Amino acid sequence: MIEVLTGSTLNTIQDFGRAHAMTLGVARGGAMDRLALACGNILLGNAPDAAGIEIVFFPFRVRFHTATTFAVTGAECPATLDGQALPKDWATTAQPGQVLALQAPAQGARCYLALGGGIDVPPVLGARATDLKGGFGGLDGRALRKGDRLACVPALASPLPHSGYGLSRRCPLPSSDGTTVRVLPAAEYDVFTTAAQTLFHGQAWRLTPSANRMGYRLEGETTLALTRPLNLFSHGIVPGTVQVPPAGQPIIQMTDANTCGGYPKIATVIEPDLRLLAQTPVGTFIRFIAITREEAVDAIRAETRAVQVLARDVARLRTSLTA
Template identity: 70%
Template sequence: MIEILTGSSLNTIQDFGRPHAMAMGVAQGGAMDRLALSYGNLLLDNPVDAAGIEIVFFPFRVRFHAETSFAVTGAACPAMLDDLKLPRDWAITARPGQTLTLRAPERGARAYLTLRGGLDVPSVLGARSTDLKGGFGGLEGRALQKGDRLSCLAASTLRLPAAGYGLARPCPLPPADGTRIRVLPAAEHDVFTPESLKTFHSAAWTLTPSANRMGYRLEGQDALVLTQPLSLFSHGILPGTVQVPPAGQPIIQMMDANTCGGYPKIATVIAPDLRLLSQTVVGAPVHFETITRDEAVQIIRREATDLERLAAEIATLRTQLVF
């Protein structure tokens, strides 16, 4: 059992979301940085998609009421278990009465608190993710508030070294000088003027404060314009879609995006880079780089293979250690 000590309208329970409910109009949802959530779950020998807490509002504090193994992954935020400073992407067992404090990230934007067994909240439409717009999933369909108590699905401890253990290569975060995002051309790519396509690829776009789980608005010096006005029928859109509304400034659809839209689409961010965008802070520059579909498939395959290898390595390591 854990108790949330700091409330906010932004910290939510997330797993891998509801990709199969999109045909009902339900947002895909799920962790914005799925790799970070996966790392936390692997460290705790959980199913890779077990539900954890996505933290974007700091400081975040939680008290453990029972002995609980947990991991903190994702953004590089100073993490203290009482007086003990925890390294990045680290798992450890808390004793009853201990408090975990996460302070504002030094790099990145989102941290994930995963617990041994995964959080025990009801599965709604196939997932435990909070859908804030729909008001379901997670804890009563809402963000976590001070005083909320959460328990885990399985035995809450795992045999770990007393000081815990962590990943030698932590979750990659965007460099301070800007986030490089790889994209594929989308349906209306070729309807933009050649100058606009050049601007799209060469400009340093800035992430505006209008950035949440539904979408990230970017701002650049020059607006993107079409060679002819377009009136599109409503069509399905996926997280990663870069829409360009009439004002000419791009909006990148994120995990809680609407499932259908009508704005022209210039590009789609490849899935492995969408998590980098989710770790980008407001005001930071963002650069787009177009790649081919074959290159994108290779990157996606490599990420899947890397994660499988890491899971196998951690499992082997755990069988080889005595504590």
């Protein structure tokens, strides 16, 4: 059991979301940096998609009311347990009465608090993720407030060693120079002018303050033009879709994106790079690099293998520590 000591309109309970329900018009949702949440869960012996807390507003503090294993991953947030600094991407055990405090990130934008067993809230449409737009999932479909108390699913994994342990290799975060993401051409790519195609990949796009879990609005020095007027019926879109409204400035659909839209699509950000966008602060510049479908598949497979290797290594470590 933990108690939330600081509230905001942005900190929410998230798991991997509801991709299976998108055909019903329900946003995929879930953690914006799924790799960070998965790493925290794996360190604790949880399933990679167990529900944790996505933290976007800082400082964030929780008090533990029972002995609880936890891990903090994602953005580079200074973390302390009863004032004692914790290593980055670290899993350890808190005792009753101890307070975990997370400060604003030095790098990145979101951090994740995973708890042994995962947060125990009722699944809705097959997931515990909070859908703020729909007002369901998580804790009553809302952001966490001061005074909220959250229980955990009984943990199946063995206890952690007293000092804990962490990741030897951190999940990549965007640099201060900007974020570079890989994209594939989308359905209407060829309807954009050759100049627009070149500009899309060639210029840096600033992430504007109009950025949230639904979408990121970008701003560039030059707008993107079509070769001819194009009127589209609303059609299916997914997180990562880059749309271009009439103003000519791109919008990247993010985790809580609507499941349909009618703006022309110039590109799609590959799944492994959506987490880099999730960790990109407002005001940072974003660049797009074109890759092939084969390169995209290789990148997805490489990330999947990395998660599998981490799970295997953590399981071996736990076995050796309890032998």
